[in-house]
Amino acid sequence: MPNNDDRTPADTLMKAPGTSSITSARIGDIAVEVTRLCGAVRGAAHLFSFNDEPGDFRALLDRKSS
Amino acid sequence: MSEDCATLDLAEAAARLADGRLTSVALTEACLARAQTWQASRNCFIRIDAEPALAAARARDEELKRGHRRGPLHGIPLAHKDMFYREGRASTGGSRILRDEIAKTTATVLRRLDAAGAVEIGTLNMSEFAAGPTGHNIHYGPCRNAYDAAHVSGGSSSGSAVSVAARAVFGALGSDTGASIRLPAAYNGVVGLKPTYGRVSRHGAMPRSWSLDHVGPFARTARDCALLLQAIAGADPDDSTASMRSVPDYAAMLGAADLSGMTIGVAEHGVTLDPEIAAAMEASVRQLEKLGAKVRRVALSDLSAAFRVGETIIKGEAAAMHRQWLETRPQDYSNSVRFRIEGGLYLPATDYIDALRLRGVMTAQFISETMAGIDMLHIPATPLLTPTIVESDMETKDSETLLTLFSRLTHFMRPFNFFGLPAVSVPCGFSSAGLPLAYQLVGHPFSEGAMLRAVDVYQRATDFHRAAPQL
Numbered sequence: 001m002p003n004n005d006d007r008t009p010a011d012t013l014m015k016a017p018g019t020s021s022i023t024s025a026r027i028g029d030i031a032v033e034v035t036r037l038c039g040a041v042r043g044a045a046h047l048f049s050f051n052d053e054p055g056d057f058r059a060l061l062d063r064k065s066s
Numbered sequence: 067m068s069e070d071c072a073t074l075d076l077a078e079a080a081a082r083l084a085d086g087r088l089t090s091v092a093l094t095e096a097c098l099a100r101a102q103t104w105q106a107s108r109n110c111f112i113r114i115d116a117e118p119a120l121a122a123a124r125a126r127d128e129e130l131k132r133g134h135r136r137g138p139l140h141g142i143p144l145a146h147k148d149m150f151y152r153e154g155r156a157s158t159g160g161s162r163i164l165r166d167e168i169a170k171t172t173a174t175v176l177r178r179l180d181a182a183g184a185v186e187i188g189t190l191n192m193s194e195f196a197a198g199p200t201g202h203n204i205h206y207g208p209c210r211n212a213y214d215a216a217h218v219s220g221g222s223s224s225g226s227a228v229s230v231a232a233r234a235v236f237g238a239l240g241s242d243t244g245a246s247i248r249l250p251a252a253y254n255g256v257v258g259l260k261p262t263y264g265r266v267s268r269h270g271a272m273p274r275s276w277s278l279d280h281v282g283p284f285a286r287t288a289r290d291c292a293l294l295l296q297a298i299a300g301a302d303p304d305d306s307t308a309s310m311r312s313v314p315d316y317a318a319m320l321g322a323a324d325l326s327g328m329t330i331g332v333a334e335h336g337v338t339l340d341p342e343i344a345a346a347m348e349a350s351v352r353q354l355e356k357l358g359a360k361v362r363r364v365a366l367s368d369l370s371a372a373f374r375v376g377e378t379i380i381k382g383e384a385a386a387m388h389r390q391w392l393e394t395r396p397q398d399y400s401n402s403v404r405f406r407i408e409g410g411l412y413l414p415a416t417d418y419i420d421a422l423r424l425r426g427v428m429t430a431q432f433i434s435e436t437m438a439g440i441d442m443l444h445i446p447a448t449p450l451l452t453p454t455i456v457e458s459d460m461e462t463k464d465s466e467t468l469l470t471l472f473s474r475l476t477h478f479m480r481p482f483n484f485f486g487l488p489a490v491s492v493p494c495g496f497s498s499a500g501l502p503l504a505y506q507l508v509g510h511p512f513s514e515g516a517m518l519r520a521v522d523v524y525q526r527a528t529d530f531h532r533a534a535p536q537l
Contacts, residue, residue, distance in 0.1 A: 022411075
């Protein structure tokens with residue numbers, strides 16, 4: 001992994017590990033994709049409350065088993 | 067002409083092994099012969115291990131001679147997607163990156179099949195890193211549809227479906243993160259079961275997305291699937307997500323005369339189906355009704371939210387597990403796999419975590435609304451006919467257009483990975499081009515037995531699963 005010490009915060013965001021082969025042309029498509037995915041999550045955010053947590057899912061499967 | 071014993075169902079082969087009419091060596095030789103023959107045109111194997119398989123078969127036959135039969139899988143030739151680790155052996159995961167990576171552990175499911183006496187004849191082709199619904203693979207070549215080599219096999223468990231359809235093995239394991247068991251099963255006319263999340267251990271299975279990965283069996287019949295599931299299901303101290311629930315005797319749940327007492331909800335999904343698929347869906351519903359099931363039309367809520375929220379989880383997890391290699395070895399990925407993963411590098415952690423929080427809430431809502439009052443849901447496997455290999459190749463075609471196509475292909479499947487509900491793909495006909503068609507049944511959590519019982523009754527009244535592809 002490259003040394004991150006001399007990066008600005010913006011560099012860190014745009015040059016995070018794994019992104020070095022991503023072209024500027026591609027970044028536009030990725031932005032659209034990320035916006036779409038985050039939009040789906042945020043659009044459904046009204047469904048959960050403060051106390052809902054990721055681990056609830058597995059307990060639900062056991063509780064709802066036939 | 068003498069019968070080719072590789073064409074028997076697994077259960078029948080097991081019965082003949084048990085009473086001495088067949089040997090494991092004979093079955094293994096027959097499967098190896100078919101594997102070699104079909105490999106040339108379908109490329110369903112990554113490796114064929116003839117000598118180790120025959121040695122294992124001889125050992126199983128010796129045990130039988132001594133009166134020791136481990137169970138119904140004793141001496142039965144199988145093969146699995148090349149992503150289940152076996153200590154001392156490389157599991158490629160369909161990738162270039164893992165080509166020479168020697169496993170330090172053996173997958174729980176392989177250990178359980180070994181203990182059950184199964185014989186492994188090789189490992190099976192798959193989409194690179196289990197990403198991709200078509201079966202394309204630039205590193206090992208595409209796996210081709212068992213019924214027409216110009217068409218895709220489906221993926222990512224491409225070789226699992228094709229080898230079972232080709233009667234090169236009696237059953238196979240695959241993994242399903244967003245359709246990867248059920249879609250290739252549908253495209254190749256075999257039964258593919260994605261169990262409930264946690265029913266089968268994922269330990270030693272190459273991950274695609276820890277939260278959405280499911281391991282499950284392919285076979286030609288529901289009964290054969292039941293025998294395979296029986297061997298692999300259950301708690302596992304090596305996988306904290308494996309359920310502690312006891313495993314029922316699945317085979318004992320089969321054999322019902324009809325479907326009386328069972329209510330099947332037929333999804334009113336509002337998605338335009340290919341007319342040939344629509345006709346096959348209606349015919350399958352009529353058949354289930356004729357067999358005694360009470361059929362009820364169920365308004366299906368829009369699945370696209372579950373699809374997208376699930377996609378957020380897949381991308382976030384895949385990006386986390388691949389980002390070191392994306393940095394150091396980007397050239398070793400196909401475009402199609404890199405494109406699928408890269409978006410995850412930019413997802414805010416908060417959205418990923420909220421996607422996980424939504425999973426329980428949205429699953430509860432789906433069960434209480436859509437699944438209320440029904441035992442299982444009938445829904446198409448896919449709305450579109452099987453694409454050709456050329457028209458769906460992301461290395462040569464516009465990637466955004468194809469990603470949209472792939473989303474449509476998996477529209478009816480991927481949400482059930484997010485919900486974690488069991489789902490099975492069931493052969494129910496053929497298109498005018500001679501390619502298999504299938505429906506899905508989706509069940510309540512841990513209701514695999516009831517689902518396999520329904521498929522078993524359906525298969526005893528129909529013969530779509532008896533059709534075999536020809537070279």
